[in-house]
Amino acid sequence: MTDAPRSSPFGIAKAVFWSFFGIRRGKDHDADISRLTLPQVLIGGVIGAVLLIASLATLVYFVTH
16 A cells, blocks of 8 residues: 655645635645645644734734834
């Protein structure tokens, strides 16, 4: 039994980034499904959400001060 190749951390970040925007080509989406595992997606999503919130909070801080 051969496993599909795992995605790199950059590939996980790219998939999470595009999923936040809700746009992804069908070919890339199919490749993500075959390469990414549920724990990778969950951890990548949590890290992505934390980075997005921290970026927005930092931006608001600098704009208001």
